Amino acid sequence: MTLPRATRFFTAGHWPAKQAVGSVTLGFDDRHRRRVRLSLDDGLGDFMLDLARAERLGDGDGLLLGDGRYVLVRAQAEDVMDIVAAHPRDAIRIAWHLGNRHLPVQVLDGGGLRLRYDHVIEHMAHDLGGKVERRMDVFTPEPGAYEGAHAHGHDHQHGHSHSHDE
Numbered sequence: 001m002t003l004p005r006a007t008r009f010f011t012a013g014h015w016p017a018k019q020a021v022g023s024v025t026l027g028f029d030d031r032h033r034r035r036v037r038l039s040l041d042d043g044l045g046d047f048m049l050d051l052a053r054a055e056r057l058g059d060g061d062g063l064l065l066g067d068g069r070y071v072l073v074r075a076q077a078e079d080v081m082d083i084v085a086a087h088p089r090d091a092i093r094i095a096w097h098l099g100n101r102h103l104p105v106q107v108l109d110g111g112g113l114r115l116r117y118d119h120v121i122e123h124m125a126h127d128l129g130g131k132v133e134r135r136m137d138v139f140t141p142e143p144g145a146y147e148g149a150h151a152h153g154h155d156h157q158h159g160h161s162h163s164h165d166e
Contacts, residue, residue, distance in 0.1 A: 003037065003046055003047055004047040004066060004067060004069075005047065005049075005065065005066050006049050006051075006063035006065050006066075006071065007064070008051075008063070008064040009051065009055060009061055009062065009073075010061060010062045011058065011060075012059065012060030012061055012062075015061075017060070019069075019070050020070045020071060021069045021070065022040040022041065022044065022045070022071055022072070023041045023042075023072040023074050024039070024040060024041060024073060025041050025075070025076045026057065026074070026075065026076055027075075027076045027078055027139075028075075028139045028140065031057040032054060033051075033055075033057070034049075034052075034053055035049060035051065036048075040071065041074070047063075047065060047071065058073065058075065059073065059074060060073065061073040075138040075139075075140065077136040077138055078137070079116065079117040080114050080115060080116055080134075080136070080137050081114070081115055081116075081117045081118075081121075081132050081133065081135070082108060082113070082132070082133045082135065082137075083112060083113045083131070083132050084112040084130065084131050085130045085131070086131070087129065090128060090129030091111060091113075093128050094113070094130050097124060097128065098115065101121075103116075103121070104116070106140050106141045106142065114137070
C-alpha cells in the first residue's frame, strides 16, 4: 500500500485549518524535517512527509496531502526551563554564556529565555543571577542567523511567486 504524501506545507494562518482531517504532534527535533514517515495522532493512519527541502514546521502549520486533505502540525510539550533575570546586565551575561555554548534558545515575551532542560545550564544560570523555572511546554528556538525566518506560508495559494533562496 502506498502512503499518502505531504509535499507542501503552509504556516499557521495561511491554510484552511478547519479542514484538517487529523493532526500530528512533534517535538522540536522532529519539526525540522524533509522526509520521514509520520503517524496521525489518532492512530488511524500514516503518511510520508516528502518536502523538497528540510523545513522548520511550527505549531499550527498545515501539511497538504496529495489527495487534497490537510493535516495539522502540533508542537509537543517538552522538558524545558525558562530563565529570567532581575537585572539587564545579568540577562545579557546569561545570554552570552548560552550563545557561547551554541545552545538553541527561544526568546520569550518579556525578555525571558527558554531552553531544553539541562541541570548544568540550570546551575550556571542561577550562578549568573537568573531565576529558572522548569516546565513542560512547547520549545520553538530562534532560527540560526543564516537559516532565515519565514513569516508566511509556502505555496499559500495566490497568484504571485517569490523566491525563498537563502
